[in-house]
Amino acid sequence: MKIGELARAANCGTETIRFYEKEGLLPEPLRTEANYRSYEQQHLERLRFIRNCRSLDMTHDEIRSLLAYIDRPHDNCGPVNALLDEHINHVNVRLAELKRLRDQLSTLRRRCANPQAVEDCGIILGLVAMPTREKMPSDTHLG
Amino acid sequence: MKIGELARAANCGTETIRFYEKEGLLPEPLRTEANYRSYEQQHLERLRFIRNCRSLDMTHDEIRSLLAYIDRPHDNCGPVNALLDEHINHVNVRLAELKRLRDQLSTLRRRCANPQAVEDCGIILGLVAMPTREKMPSDTHLG
DNA sequence: AGAAACCCTAAAGTGGCTACAAGGTCAAGC
DNA sequence: GCTTGACCTTGTAGCCACTTTAGGGTTTCT
Numbered sequence: 273m274k275i276g277e278l279a280r281a282a283n284c285g286t287e288t289i290r291f292y293e294k295e296g297l298l299p300e301p302l303r304t305e306a307n308y309r310s311y312e313q314q315h316l317e318r319l320r321f322i323r324n325c326r327s328l329d330m331t332h333d334e335i336r337s338l339l340a341y342i343d344r345p346h347d348n349c350g351p352v353n354a355l356l357d358e359h360i361n362h363v364n365v366r367l368a369e370l371k372r373l374r375d376q377l378s379t380l381r382r383r384c385a386n387p388q389a390v391e392d393c394g395i396i397l398g399l400v401a402m403p404t405r406e407k408m409p410s411d412t413h414l415g
Numbered sequence: 416m417k418i419g420e421l422a423r424a425a426n427c428g429t430e431t432i433r434f435y436e437k438e439g440l441l442p443e444p445l446r447t448e449a450n451y452r453s454y455e456q457q458h459l460e461r462l463r464f465i466r467n468c469r470s471l472d473m474t475h476d477e478i479r480s481l482l483a484y485i486d487r488p489h490d491n492c493g494p495v496n497a498l499l500d501e502h503i504n505h506v507n508v509r510l511a512e513l514k515r516l517r518d519q520l521s522t523l524r525r526r527c528a529n530p531q532a533v534e535d536c537g538i539i540l541g542l543v544a545m546p547t548r549e550k551m552p553s554d555t556h557l558g
Numbered sequence: 559a560g561a562a563a564c565c566c567t568a569a570a571g572t573g574g575c576t577a578c579a580a581g582g583t584c585a586a587g588c
Numbered sequence: 589g590c591t592t593g594a595c596c597t598t599g600t601a602g603c604c605a606c607t608t609t610a611g612g613g614t615t616t617c618t
Contacts, residue, residue, distance in 0.1 A: 306614055
């Protein structure tokens with residue numbers, strides 16, 4: 273399988289595949305005489321796994337861990353469960369942040385019912401008068 | 416006001432201020448004899464505005480637009496309202512994405528009730544068997 | 559034979575900072 | 589007057605997961 277075929281089979285771009293190789297997520301394949309990458313079925317399975325994890329917004333580090341567990345199939349899967357729990361927690365943290373954000377924005381939006389001069393616009397006035405607090409470092413990689 | 420005082424007054428770091436200057440969000444202040452930046456009250460107001468917008472997860476481009484409207488205070492604020500509506504939409508799109516994500520992850524998590532061998536782990540098996548679809552470019556900058 | 563479609567590497571760009579390196583300035587205390 | 593430490597300056601590199609661009613080589617179709 274050449275890189276383009278692999279890309280189509282995994283629904284991603286060829287550049288992404290080369291990037292995963294550089295990142296150490298996908299093992300280097302054999303090369304043809306013309307120096308083209310030549311992939312096996314195993315590569316496709318691994319790449320699909322990676323793309324599935326990415327579609328669940330996992331980081332490369334998280335995926336690297338999961339791949340390492342897969343390569344030790346007789347080990348206990350406790351750490352896999354823990355990793356997923358932690359990732360779900362990341363998502364929940366970000367969800368809470370975004371809900372709060374939406375409420376703030378809705379409240380702000382209501383401050384200007386009908387268009388007027390910018391200097392009297394409730395939205396602008398609201399943004400000016402907001403208490404300026406420090407952004408706290410949140411414990412999620414999703415946002 | 417020196418840059419450190421300004422930073423404390425706006426709850427941000429001095430590097431962030433210099434970065435905003437380079438980005439064209441904050442106008443260049445006068446300099447002291449020792450080449451120190453010397454800020455006025457106006458700078459503080461503008462910086463607070465910027466930080467408030469950032470705490471609402473607006474992009475620099477969105478903030479640049481808002482600042483331009485502020486500098487034309489007699490114009491109609493319709494575009495301001497439109498910008499906020501669009502931003503709220505970004506947030507709602509991302510919220511929907513994340514909710515779907517959480518559901519997927521919870522479903523996946525339930526596939527492994529009690530720890531076992533990695534090769535039999537429902538989570539790993541679920542990740543392997545997932546349909547691998549293309550990531551669609553989502554219309555939000557929050558994630 | 560020529561064109562289109564594919565492949566290669568390496569480097570730079572994205573956004574919004576943060577961190578570091580290597581220096582210059584200033585106020586306080588001894 | 590001299591040191592200590594806190595502050596200021598510029599410039600550069602790093603973060604993340606790609607995407608884009610530049611500049612070439614190979615294969616396949618017509």
